[in-house]
Amino acid sequence: MALMIILRGMSGSVCINHPDQPAVARCVTCSKPVCAKCVVKADGHTFCSGTCRDNRAKFQAGYKPKEDSALAGLMSYVKLLVALAVIAAVVLFVGGKVLGIGACQSILKIFGL
Secondary structure, eight states: OHHHHHHTTOTTOBOSSOTTSBOOEEOTTTOOEEOTTTOEEETTEEESSHHHHHHHHHHHHHOOOOOOHHHHHHHHHHHHHHHHHHHHHHHHHIIIIISOOHHHHHHHHHTTO
């Protein structure tokens, strides 16, 4: 049954290394067709070579799944609020202390600054 799944869509394809041999699978990394002699199996996947197998393993090792979407959304919202608070504080300080803008001075007095 598994061989039938691999063979589906391979009719007419030949191996990249042995043009006289029919291809039985395609590499999951580069999609090159390979014959039964050339197939490299690892982690339930089919590869054309050890290089493609290793490249996929390196990619998988470096892949970091996204954080939980609810937590990531909350954290980005908190970061935005903190950034806006810092910007507001700088504007009030510069407006009240440096530029002498009355409205900013009034707000600074409320906070005792």
